[in-house]
Amino acid sequence: MVKFCPECGVKLDKDYAFCPNCGFELVKVREELNKLYSPAPKSKLVQNTEKRKTHSSQILQKNLKINKLFVIIGGLILLISVILFTSGIFNTPEVSQPLVQAPVENNQKSGVDLSNMNEIKRLEDQVSANPDDSQAQLQLANLKHDSGMFESAIVNYKKYLETNPSDADARVDMGVCYFSLKNYNEAIAEMKKAIQYNPKHQLAYINLGIVSVSAGSFDDAKKYWQKAVDLDPGSENGLKAKELLESHK
Numbered sequence: 001m002v003k004f005c006p007e008c009g010v011k012l013d014k015d016y017a018f019c020p021n022c023g024f025e026l027v028k029v030r031e032e033l034n035k036l037y038s039p040a041p042k043s044k045l046v047q048n049t050e051k052r053k054t055h056s057s058q059i060l061q062k063n064l065k066i067n068k069l070f071v072i073i074g075g076l077i078l079l080i081s082v083i084l085f086t087s088g089i090f091n092t093p094e095v096s097q098p099l100v101q102a103p104v105e106n107n108q109k110s111g112v113d114l115s116n117m118n119e120i121k122r123l124e125d126q127v128s129a130n131p132d133d134s135q136a137q138l139q140l141a142n143l144k145h146d147s148g149m150f151e152s153a154i155v156n157y158k159k160y161l162e163t164n165p166s167d168a169d170a171r172v173d174m175g176v177c178y179f180s181l182k183n184y185n186e187a188i189a190e191m192k193k194a195i196q197y198n199p200k201h202q203l204a205y206i207n208l209g210i211v212s213v214s215a216g217s218f219d220d221a222k223k224y225w226q227k228a229v230d231l232d233p234g235s236e237n238g239l240k241a242k243e244l245l246e247s248h249k
């Protein structure tokens with residue numbers, strides 16, 4: 001409502017189309033005032049809001065793409081790590097150890113079978129009835145040796161060697177039993193005794209070398225193998241000793 005006439009200044013107490021004092025047209029004045037004090041167009045506010053929404057959406061999509069990229073990179077790193085670990089590349093490397101093998105036996109049979117066990121039982125009965133039967137003692141010792149009964153075999157070897165101390169083969173085989181029980185000192189002692197009775201016993205020298213390696217005496221082992229080679233380089237045992245020397249350079 002126009003409170004005063006812009007033409008004559010008279011106070012107006014209600015909306016008049018014309019001023020009651022001077023007749024000035026008040027309708028145009030009200031229209032101009034309405035334009036001046038009307039709020040901003042609503043479409044402009046909506047437009048600004050839409051721009052902000054679009055901008056926010058673009059930022060969100062960008063963040064999603066970045067997060068997706070990180071997920072993909074993380075997955076690739078995890079996959080590569082699994083592949084590397086399963087391939088063993090991070091495993092602690094094994095320390096190279098000198099080649100050690102079981103001593104060569106005079107008696108080449110091995111393994112436990114029913115016939116061996118039956119024969120062991122028969123021979124045990126035989127030596128029990130006649131403890132001085134040295135051949136039965138030796139056969140029993142060899143069978144027990146082949147069957148992995150090392151402690152019991154040593155008992156029979158000792159009984160046999162009481163009457164046959166110079167049997168170098170039996171001493172070497174008893175030394176192998178001691179070696180199997182990780183009693184390296186006794187193994188070396190018996191094999192040295194075998195050499196005392198038979199200085200050309202190639203197998204004793206080869207086995208002495210193998211036991212010496214297990215005991216940590218590498219220099220002694222090489223000496224024993226070289227002695228075995230010198231005794232007969234072209235024999236099977238000589239070639240075996242040479243092979244051991246080459247593998248422990």
